[in-house]
Amino acid sequence: MAYQNLIVEIEDYTCLIRLNRPDALNALNSALMAELAAAVTAADRNDKVRCIVITGSEKAFAAGADVKEMATKGFADVFFDNLFGPEAEAIARCRKPVIAAVAGYCLGGGCELAMICDFILAADTAKFGQPEINLGISAGMGGTQRLTRCVGKSKSMDMHLTGRFMDAVEAERAGLVSRVFPAKSLLEEAMKIAAKITEKSTITAMIVKEAVNRAQETTLAEGLLFERRMFHAAFATEDQKEGMAAFLEKRTPQFRDR
Ligand code: CO8
Numbered sequence: 006m007a008y009q010n011l012i013v014e015i016e017d018y019t020c021l022i023r024l025n026r027p028d029a030l031n032a033l034n035s036a037l038m039a040e041l042a043a044a045v046t047a048a049d050r051n052d053k054v055r056c057i058v059i060t061g062s063e064k065a066f067a068a069g070a071d072v073k074e075m076a077t078k079g080f081a082d083v084f085f086d087n088l089f090g091p092e093a094e095a096i097a098r099c100r101k102p103v104i105a106a107v108a109g110y111c112l113g114g115g116c117e118l119a120m121i122c123d124f125i126l127a128a129d130t131a132k133f134g135q136p137e138i139n140l141g142i143s144a145g146m147g148g149t150q151r152l153t154r155c156v157g158k159s160k161s162m163d164m165h166l167t168g169r170f171m172d173a174v175e176a177e178r179a180g181l182v183s184r185v186f187p188a189k190s191l192l193e194e195a196m197k198i199a200a201k202i203t204e205k206s207t208i209t210a211m212i213v214k215e216a217v218n219r220a221q222e223t224t225l226a227e228g229l230l231f232e233r234r235m236f237h238a239a240f241a242t243e244d245q246k247e248g249m250a251a252f253l254e255k256r257t258p259q260f261r262d263r
Contacts, residue, residue, distance in 0.1 A: 069113025206244035
């Protein structure tokens with residue numbers, strides 16, 4: 006598929022998706038979101054992909070939903086369009102690991118998109134924020150829910166109510182970001198981390214993703230039971246036999262996703 010707002014490359018089992026609206030700081034318009042949902046869904050179904058990296062430019066991961074596109078819309082327009090709901094859900098439904106590599110502005114819908122990903126790597130230039138309140142709206146693609154689960158109620162309220170930006174150091178301290186790199190090496194480091202993930206059994210990586218996500222969505226008792234059952238299920242895979250045999254034989258495992 007030819008994309009107008011993305012650059013998509015697949016190499017060595019990693020699908021790199023670059024948001025590409027440089028004139029608008031990668032603002033998320035309907036066309037970009039539809040392409041992104043399609044690209045992530047295609048990568049999820051592609052046997053040549055084991056990990057996905059979503060990134061933007063040096064200046065911006067994404068400066069939010071496209072204000073120019075939204076400004077004149079009324080309630081009925083966004084309600085019947087279900088603005089960005091299906092696209093966000095399609096990205097969240099991806100079963101393979103998805104990494105956000107964030108440099109520069111990561112605001113509003115951009116921050117929400119990064120939080121839909123499984124973890125966030127940040128450049129030291131990254132600025133996170135939910136400034137929707139300045140536009141007379143609230144977050145609408147998961148910000149009030151995911152940021153709160155991520156950084157706790159107090160900091161989430163602060164971010165949403167003041168619209169202030171959080172730098173990479175604060176974001177890492179707060180648990181929004183897993184690691185911070187110098188801006189120049191962000192993408193290289195993100196691709197190295199993706200490559201590490203592609204060496205694992207993709208079946209196991211997908212089980213891990215499902216189980217960790219359960220922690221956000223269910224009770225501790227249900228989550229623990231789900232984890233234990235998935236742990237038991239892993240013993241039905243050839244990759245478990247290979248992983249344990251390789252450990253005992255002091256060699257690198259050759260996973261076959263079976
Ligand atoms: N939408 C559209 N265009 C944008 C956006 C945006 N969010 N952000 C930047 N741009 C455009 C600017 O209009 C400008 O274009 P032009 O040159 O044609 O005027 C270009 O990008 C460069 O921007 P600036 O000149 O403003 O660059 P600065 O470096 O001076 O400032 C900032 C950078 C601070 C990032 C500034 O651009 C800014 O504040 N942007 C808006 C940030 C914002 O409010 N984001 C939240 C948007 S609302 C949202 O995300 C809702 C999410 C819910 C979606 C789900 C719906 C259900």
